Amino acid sequence: MDRQSYIPPVAEKRCEACGKPYSPLRDNKCQPCYRRNARYGSTEYKREEIKDITLDFVLAHSRESGACLLWTGTVSKEGRPQTTDRKYWREEGRARQILLHRWMYEHHAGQVLRKGQHVKQKCGNKLCLSPAHLCTSLPRPGRTPLGEAGRYKGKPRREDYLERCANGHEWTEENLYIDPKGRRICRACQAASYQLRQGKDPSDHEWKRRKTWEETPECSNGHLYASVGWYFNGESRVCRKCFAEKERSRWLRVNYGMALEDFEALLAVQDFACAICAVLFDPDVRELTPCVDHSHSTGQVRGLLCHACNLGIGHFKDDLARLRSAIEYLALRSQRSSTADTGQL
Structure with missing residues (x-):
């Protein structure tokens, strides 16, 4: 006989106010009903319906604190006064938030602000809706004014951008470098930036174009690459004779504790x-x-x-x-x- 485990059903708890299942209950009420009862004295959901935002509605939900008019309703994520446009919700079926400090400025100034203009409080209190403390903020310095759509159009392009770089260096065949993305790079400016990162003064080190392999048939020590040979280490050419002498000096220093000059002097003595x-x-x-x-x-x-x-x-x-x-x-x-x-x- 197959045994089947018996799990007794869990008793379903329902809110005594709205009748919806909810767990855990508090005073036999779900959490929304309990909060409404604790705040308003009744579990019935009531919402004040308004046709449009009016000055009386704003003043009814504000209180005076000195020279400021502080909003006591809902606020945005930044802590600024806002409310829901319920008329727009009923007509369009979508929610839209109204920033009340912007609405208050437009209502008293009698003008509609264009997109991109911001309103700030001069008193420093984000909840203040007093018209005397509201003003429009100026654009940041160094930025061009916003366009009709409120978008930043960017810095205007220079007229001679095809002739010289931003620091005045001419685009020559030696100075111009075009990267794989097609951007123009000034070699002189790049060298000056590298010298500044090393703590050097770029004016003391004049940039010169690096010679090609065809223009340098010998290494810095005078060895001809064609006779002694060379190899590429990923960055530049390495003379095989110079590398052998360097390794020889390292071998003498590590294994015998003597310099290459001492080895040559001992060789001459013998x-x-x-x-x-x-x-x-x-x-x-x-x-x-x-x-x-x-x-x-x-x-x-x-x-x-x-x-x-x-x-x-x-x-x-x-x-x-x-x-x-x-x-x-x-x-x-x-x-x-x-x-x-x-x-x-």
């Missing part, structure tokens, strides 16, 4: 030859490139060796006893081989 075998160094041959010999315990640089001598000392682990044994071993073996050769003869 007459550009290995300190052990006295073979001249040759940068184009890998086995004859100078290697920095240093102590692995103290890190002190001892000299420059060729590739073979540096590996030999490294394999003997800088042990003098092992090196002496190797010398004796070679001397003994060479003596035996010479004696054997003599006996055969």
Whole structure:
């Protein structure tokens, strides 16, 4: 037998005034009925119907406070007096809010303000509807007056905008740059803006057009790109020889704690030859490139060796006893081989 869970129905609560279901109830009334009863003493919804906004209606919902006439009705999001045009609601079926400080100014001034004109209170109180405290605000400085539709028409275009930029630089082939969106950009103004962001005075740095790759066949250190080679790093050309020297200097500083000038001075002291075998160094041959010999315990640089001598000392682990044994071993073996050769003869 299939068991079915039984859920008892929830008792539906209804408002004793309007009969609509509502939860939770307060004094057996829904929230709207409770509020109307607490404010007006009755749950019956009453609304004052008016045909049009009149001065008597405004004065009936205002109170005097010194020289101000303060509105006591509904206000807008900005806190300014407003009311609903109920006649427009009945005729058109749409709601329309009327700003009462604007209506009050038009009523006493006898003129209709055009769209875009604003009315403000001189006393600083947003709820004030006193005609003596209302005035029209002037447009902001630096802006052109509003058009018939109340829209900002923008700053008028200069007559010479096709000849020079806003700062007076002429549109030349070197100075003009047109971005992908078709906008004109002045290179001199752009360079001056960049210098100002760096804290420099643009008048001390005159802008000059950057040379093209065809106009610069060599790098800043005088190396010809055609002979030493170059590569593009995403922003500019990089000389391969300058990059190799930079990496060499970094390698000496990081691994041996010596500058490139000290390395070249040590190379000159050794007459550009290995300190052990006295073979001249040759940068184009890998086995004859100078290697920095240093102590692995103290890190002190001892000299420059060729590739073979540096590996030999490294394999003997800088042990003098092992090196002496190797010398004796070679001397003994060479003596035996010479004696054997003599006996055969």
